[in-house]
Amino acid sequence: MQARSCLSNTLVQLSNTLMSSYPAETNVVATPVPVEASVTPNAVRALFRRWWIPFAASSLFVVSGHLLIKSGLSAVAQGMPSLSLWTRVLHCVMQGQVAAGLLLYFLGSLCWMMAVAQQEISFLYPLSSVNYVLVVFASSMFFGETVSLRRLSGVMLIVLGMVLMNRKARGPAQ
Amino acid sequence: MSPKLMIWLSVILSAVAQIFLKQGLSSLQKRRAGRNPGSIILGVVREVYVWLWGMFFALATALWLLGLQKLDLSYAYPLVAFGYLLVNILSAFFFREKVDSSRWIAVAIIGVGVMLIAGS
Numbered sequence: 001m002q003a004r005s006c007l008s009n010t011l012v013q014l015s016n017t018l019m020s021s022y023p024a025e026t027n028v029v030a031t032p033v034p035v036e037a038s039v040t041p042n043a044v045r046a047l048f049r050r051w052w053i054p055f056a057a058s059s060l061f062v063v064s065g066h067l068l069i070k071s072g073l074s075a076v077a078q079g080m081p082s083l084s085l086w087t088r089v090l091h092c093v094m095q096g097q098v099a100a101g102l103l104l105y106f107l108g109s110l111c112w113m114m115a116v117a118q119q120e121i122s123f124l125y126p127l128s129s130v131n132y133v134l135v136v137f138a139s140s141m142f143f144g145e146t147v148s149l150r151r152l153s154g155v156m157l158i159v160l161g162m163v164l165m166n167r168k169a170r171g172p173a174q
Numbered sequence: 175m176s177p178k179l180m181i182w183l184s185v186i187l188s189a190v191a192q193i194f195l196k197q198g199l200s201s202l203q204k205r206r207a208g209r210n211p212g213s214i215i216l217g218v219v220r221e222v223y224v225w226l227w228g229m230f231f232a233l234a235t236a237l238w239l240l241g242l243q244k245l246d247l248s249y250a251y252p253l254v255a256f257g258y259l260l261v262n263i264l265s266a267f268f269f270r271e272k273v274d275s276s277r278w279i280a281v282a283i284i285g286v287g288v289m290l291i292a293g294s
Binding site (some may be wrong): 098135 | 243246
């Protein structure tokens with residue numbers, strides 16, 4: 001969805017607000033295990049402690065989610081001009097693949113949040129521009145979309161801009 | 175409404191939604207809504223800007239889905255990057271955030287990239 005950064009930024013900001021009220025976990029053995037922690041196996045939690053794993057998962061989920069959304073949207077009947085805007089949206093959202101894609105997308109945002117909790121956003125943002133490249137390549141591969149040189153160079157400029165935009169952001173914190 | 179217009183509107187609404195969210199969460203922080211999660215959530219629910227964010231977000235998503243139905247994914251998806259440009263402009267204007275020249279150059283490069291795609 002369009003709102004990739006919008007949704008994930010919300011989650012990041014909310015989680016920062018919420019998480020700041022909890023002290024960092026120091027000794028797992030001595031402290032009683034919280035209810036939600038006992039649900040998740042320790043191995044999985046340890047896996048997500050490495051920032052690049054949630055980051056890669058977020059890219060995978062966001063890109064595949066969008067591919068599913070697009071493929072589902074194409075399957076929804078096209079000619080419904082008489083229906084109102086919201087009815088047409090409802091038709092789209094209730095299509096199986098679109099719904100699954102949105103769910104994947106949401107999971108991707110959660111993973112992004114986990115990555116952001118461990119690494120600076122100015123470091124992660126340029127890396128996340130790989131999503132644009134992946135989506136464009138996958139669209140041409142799976143949907144047979146023609147990606148012109150012009151479109152490709154546009155994507156490359158976006159990647160370049162995102163790298164430059166966050167390069168200077170590593171200055172002293174304000 | 176043409177699909178392209180829907181995509182552009184969706185991108186613009188999302189950027190404005192971000193500004194609303196930022197405004198909402200900072201005024202929440204200023205009011206010091208409390209430390210326990212319950213009162214934080216209550217504070218979030220009471221904040222007008224958070225509601226505005228939600229509405230704009232829903233509308234942007236709806237327009238995105240309708241627009242994407244008729245357009246190439248490789249065309250529409252990169253246009254999301256236009257949001258970076260808008261958010262920089264809006265936050266410099268409304269929040270008086272300092273955006274240095276190297277950042278403006280980077281944002282301009284993104285803008286050129288988006289325009290290339292828009293014309294493709």
